[in-house]
Amino acid sequence: MLNLIPLFVAVPMGLAFFTLITSKFSKRTSDVFTFLGVSFLAYLAVRLITAGNLDYMVGGWKWPLGIQLHVDKLTVILLLIINVVAFLATLYALSYMERYTAKPKFYALLLLMIAGMNGVVLAGDLFNLYVFLEIASLASYALVGFGVESEELEASFKYLILGGVASSMILLGIAIVYANTGSLNMADIAQFLSTHGERSSIYFVYALFLMGFGLKSAMVPFHAWLPDAHPSAPAPISAMLSGVLIKALGIYAIARIFFGMFGVNEMLGWIMLLLGTLSMVVGVLLALGQYDIKRQLAYHSISQMGYVMTGLGVGALAGSPEVAALGIAGGLFHAINHATFKTSLFLCAGAIEYSTGTRDMRKLGGLYKRMPFTSTATSVASLSIAGIPPFNGFWSKLMIVIALFQAKLYVYAAITVFVSFVTLLSFIKLQKFCVFGELKPEMKSVKEVPVSMVIALVVLALLCLGLGLGFPFIEGFLLDAASGLKELLVFNI
Amino acid sequence: MSNKSKHQDGMSLISKTISSFMTALIALFGFYIAFYGHLTPGGGFAGGVIIAAAFILLTLSHSKKVSLKKFPDIIASLLDNFGALSFVALGLLGFLSGAFFMNFVQKGKAFTLLSSGTILLANIAIMIKVMAGLFAIFVGLSIFGRIVAEGEKGDMR
Numbered sequence: 001m002l003n004l005i006p007l008f009v010a011v012p013m014g015l016a017f018f019t020l021i022t023s024k025f026s027k028r029t030s031d032v033f034t035f036l037g038v039s040f041l042a043y044l045a046v047r048l049i050t051a052g053n054l055d056y057m058v059g060g061w062k063w064p065l066g067i068q069l070h071v072d073k074l075t076v077i078l079l080l081i082i083n084v085v086a087f088l089a090t091l092y093a094l095s096y097m098e099r100y101t102a103k104p105k106f107y108a109l110l111l112l113m114i115a116g117m118n119g120v121v122l123a124g125d126l127f128n129l130y131v132f133l134e135i136a137s138l139a140s141y142a143l144v145g146f147g148v149e150s151e152e153l154e155a156s157f158k159y160l161i162l163g164g165v166a167s168s169m170i171l172l173g174i175a176i177v178y179a180n181t182g183s184l185n186m187a188d189i190a191q192f193l194s195t196h197g198e199r200s201s202i203y204f205v206y207a208l209f210l211m212g213f214g215l216k217s218a219m220v221p222f223h224a225w226l227p228d229a230h231p232s233a234p235a236p237i238s239a240m241l242s243g244v245l246i247k248a249l250g251i252y253a254i255a256r257i258f259f260g261m262f263g264v265n266e267m268l269g270w271i272m273l274l275l276g277t278l279s280m281v282v283g284v285l286l287a288l289g290q291y292d293i294k295r296q297l298a299y300h301s302i303s304q305m306g307y308v309m310t311g312l313g314v315g316a317l318a319g320s321p322e323v324a325a326l327g328i329a330g331g332l333f334h335a336i337n338h339a340t341f342k343t344s345l346f347l348c349a350g351a352i353e354y355s356t357g358t359r360d361m362r363k364l365g366g367l368y369k370r371m372p373f374t375s376t377a378t379s380v381a382s383l384s385i386a387g388i389p390p391f392n393g394f395w396s397k398l399m400i401v402i403a404l405f406q407a408k409l410y411v412y413a414a415i416t417v418f419v420s421f422v423t424l425l426s427f428i429k430l431q432k433f434c435v436f437g438e439l440k441p442e443m444k445s446v447k448e449v450p451v452s453m454v455i456a457l458v459v460l461a462l463l464c465l466g467l468g469l470g471f472p473f474i475e476g477f478l479l480d481a482a483s484g485l486k487e488l489l490v491f492n493i
Numbered sequence: 494m495s496n497k498s499k500h501q502d503g504m505s506l507i508s509k510t511i512s513s514f515m516t517a518l519i520a521l522f523g524f525y526i527a528f529y530g531h532l533t534p535g536g537g538f539a540g541g542v543i544i545a546a547a548f549i550l551l552t553l554s555h556s557k558k559v560s561l562k563k564f565p566d567i568i569a570s571l572l573d574n575f576g577a578l579s580f581v582a583l584g585l586l587g588f589l590s591g592a593f594f595m596n597f598v599q600k601g602k603a604f605t606l607l608s609s610g611t612i613l614l615a616n617i618a619i620m621i622k623v624m625a626g627l628f629a630i631f632v633g634l635s636i637f638g639r640i641v642a643e644g645e646k647g648d649m650r
Contacts (some may be wrong), residue, residue, distance in 0.1 A: 006584070006593035012583040017574040024571065060592040 217250020235350020279306030330399030366439030541623025576622025
């Protein structure tokens with residue numbers, strides 16, 4: 001298994017350029033190659049579950065000079081999310097993207113984005129993390145503006161500017177870390193900082209990284225780009241951006257760098273907790289008033305990322321290791337769950353738009369009569385995100401709330417529960433306007449979407465239910481991953 | 494007469510004459526920078542940019558028609574993908590011989606052209622990618638410029 005790790009980056013990146021060449025001669029080839037590629041990646045990611053900790057030296061160069069790919073439980077969780085969601089999004093895109101021109105270019109950009117995200121998750125040093133982060137970001141800027149309507153281009157431009165600012169902050173932070181420690185390898189830096197003690201310039205790096213990665217993960221003071229960018233993209237890309245990209249580039253990087261490399265302290269814990277709570281509350285309140293389905297979902301992404309961040313914050317703050325592990329495990333599980341239900345919701349919104357031609361809730365209604373699969377998937381995912389048992393969202397929210405209570409942060413626990421109620425309210429509105437209610441006369445001729453889209457929706461709905469019912473089986477894995485995250489990074493050389 | 498129409502597009506005769514001498518030299522310098530990237534400052538990226546600059550100079554002085562005849566945009570697009578693909582292929586060939594991006598050719602004698610294993614090949618792949626990519630971006634921007642300009646003319650009528 002160790003030998004196959006570089007394929008997570010090499011396969012999508014090679015395929016991206018290969019399909020562009022073959023598509024010049026035959027249009028269909030890019031469909032086939034992309035689908036085969038993402039299926040292979042999803043298979044590899046599933047096989048990685050049992051692999052344990054691995055370290056791969058690129059080019060056979062020795063640690064800490066060479067480039068290193070690192071796999072532990074956190075990486076496995078992220079790789080699973082990225083590649084499984086990418087597989088389902090591609091399956092969905094096979095039919096959905098027929099309406100756009102330049103399908104091969106879409107696949108090439110999608111594959112580049114997957115390669116970038118896999119690279120970020122696997123990178124064992126800061127500079128490669130930055131390079132892959134840029135690859136994924138640049139592909140996503142182009143994909144957000146893929147429809148080339150004026151609104152989409154505006155959203156893409158806004159995202160490009162803000163994302164560029166974030167990237168330059170991150171690069172500046174990396175430069176300062178390198179100047180202080182003389183290394184870019186994360187385990188090496190962790191070792192250096194723990195033996196040489198704190199330096200005041202590292203606090204400046206905290207601020208730069210929190211801003212940079214906070215912007216990539218759309219935490220509240222830095223969230224302005226997300227409600228424009230995510231709805232503008234084609235539906236499979238909205239799903240990838242909300243379901244995966246903000247986690248791989250934002251949450252994962254924060255978890256890896258602050259927990260694994262710098263080592264968390266109380267100050268960082270409070271910052272994470274406050275950022276998380278603020279995102280939770282502001283995101284969900286802004287979502288309430290929206291009538292555009294995808295825009296509402298985008299605001300909920302901010303709110304749900306707040307949950308993950310809150311979980312990480314409790315993990316950094318809590319005194320006892322059990323409570324900390326519970327908080328982090330809750331956050332990680334919520335990241336997995338968010339990938340399933342938010343992907344499902346965005347794909348459902350895309351399916352509704354595909355069939356009816358509108359995303360405005362006020363023009364929709366009674367779709368369960370015409371689109372039974374899409375409606376059922378929407379309902380399942382809505383119940384999941386609102387935290388109704390037995391669906392998966394319930395368990396992760398419960399873990400975070402319990403951890404907050406045990407850490408004696410009662411006010412934050414109350415806020416978390418309150419936000420969950422408002423989320424339920426917001427999704428009851430979505431269901432009332434779209435799925436249930438009277439079928440509008442102009443919607444009489446609406447049909448269910450093509451088979452490949454239905455398969456993706458059904459699989460995601462089953463995942464929402466399965467992760468909820470199978471929670472006892474994965475709890476141990478999550479707690480292991482969480483307690484591993486609390487320790488500083490040490491690579492096996 | 495034919496001489497006159499030949500010189501209608503682009504800049505004056507002086508700039509055309511000079512730039513047609515310079516283009517070849519600039520491209521040659523670009524190849525040098527890329528091929529000696531492992532021995533002297535520079536590398537695939539810098540070399541590729543310089544070669545692309547030679548074609549861009551040709552476009553500016555002789556008009557797009559001439560430069561596209563020498564370097565059609567479809568070829569640029571294909572070469573762009575081919576360069577990137579061959580870079581990944583280089584990594585995968587190393588992968589087959591032990592580790593991703595491992596050196597799989599003879600290292601050669603130090604300080605000569607063939608002295609760095611796969612680094613030279615990687616530089617050439619990057620050179621192709623950057624040269625074709627940068628030229629394609631330049632041509633692409635000027636094509637969109639024409640479409641916008643024609644659209645505006647249409648609106649005015």
